[in-house]
Amino acid sequence: MKGCPMLYGFTISPKKLLSKFTTELPTSDMAFACANCGLCAHMCPQDIDFGKVFTASKTTFADDKNVLKKYGYGAVIFHQKSSFSRLFSTTKKFTTGEYTHMAFMPGCALSSYSPSLVHSVFSYLRSKCSGIGIIQQCCGTPTRMMGDMAQFKTYHSQLERDLEKMGATTVVTACENCFMSLKTYAPHIKIVSLYSLLAQIGLPEAAKARHKNAPKMALHDPCPTRYEKEIHQDVRTLLAQMGQPFEEFKQNREKTLCCGSGGMLELTHSGLAHEQMRSRAHQTECESIVSYCQSCAESMSKGGKNGVHLLDLIFNPDFAMKQEAQGTLKKWYNRFRSRQKISALKDNA
Known part of the structure; x- marks a missing residue:
């Protein structure tokens, strides 16, 4: 219980909570208080995974959109619709080079934080992996975390179609949620962590x-x-x-x-x-x-x-060892700027 954000708020011991589930299902308040971090399953000597229980409950509660609304689902829908819109998403495929089968996927959070950082990372990847493409798209994790699997499948299918159009059979992810989402729901695509790739190809000299x-x-x-x-x-x-x-x-x-x-x-x-x-x-x-x-x-x-x-x-050679706090509007503007930078890229040919 020590490392769990929610257990102390709902029970005095995991055993009591599990006993409760033999006669009744988790409440929506309990289910949506789970961070789905996987710590309980890793630490439990009996291999009991509360996260799976709460995830299944969320899926049931998601059938009632009034329940989801109570937990801020309107903001999630806005995020997902915007993330998959032409205003904030794009792909860029290149026709020449050894790595035209690869695509770099920075993820929502990184694009929202710093378009220039996304651009710097991708420029370096292009110098080492000629022909690699880039996709600014969401993996759909927010809808999945809220239990709305039907909507998640819609968004995930869109992502897969975009990757297919690019001819991307390997995706390099900078985001850990994107890494796990694609690894789990698109096993036919090879997923590579950006950090593992950097360890392989080496760091910039600077x-x-x-x-x-x-x-x-x-x-x-x-x-x-x-x-x-x-x-x-x-x-x-x-x-x-x-x-x-x-x-x-x-x-x-x-x-x-x-x-x-x-x-x-x-x-x-x-x-x-x-x-x-x-x-x-x-x-x-x-x-x-x-x-x-x-x-x-x-x-x-x-x-x-x-x-x-x-x-x-x-x-980032000028990084002051502290990130600048950014509001929601600035983050969406950053994603727009990141999309613009990607659209302006020229083919190697």
Whole structure:
């Protein structure tokens, strides 16, 4: 229970909660308080997965749109419709090069945070993987986390059609939610983490040894890729290659804790979410916390520390070791600018 954002609010022990489920189903309030982080299933000696129970309950509750409305689903629908609109999504395929079968997918959060960072990352990928394309699109995770599987399948199908039109049989993801969503629901597509690819092709020369005199950071592992041991190791390899001093959280890698934004928790139970953000952020004495998930980086900033994205350390020479706080309107503008930058790219031919 220690690392779970919600259990203390609903029970005094997992055993009592499980006993309760033998006679009644979870309430909607309980189901939508689950961050779907997977910690309970990993830690439980009896392999009991409360997350699966709550996920199934959400799917049932999603049949009643009034229930979803209670938990802020209107904002999710707005996000998803906008994310898949021509205003904020696009693809760019290139016709020449060895890697025309690959597409880079930065994800919603990174595009919302920094169009210039997305552009810098992709420019470097093009220099190393000639012909790689790029897709600015959502993976549909918000609707899936809310239990609306019918709507998720609609959005996921759109993403698959876009990738098919690009001829992309391999997708390189910068977002851990995108990585897991595609790995789970599109097994015919090869999914590669950007961080594993960078560990393979090498870092830009300017990134190496830039951080040897930088203050020590704590490294937070995102919970979606809890079991992706290769990604965990590759991220640590990249930090070592840069000379960036860092320390581990006590609960890291497979035992990592949710940052507070998992399962759309900030929307459905904002109090629980912000409590978890503060709790996680203060489990280290480091003032800066680096992660390879933009949502996690933002959560650590909201929790009272300096949330930093690993890609800023690699590709942003002017990064001041602190992300600038951005409102919703600025984030959507950033996504629009990112889409414009992608549309303006020229073919290699």
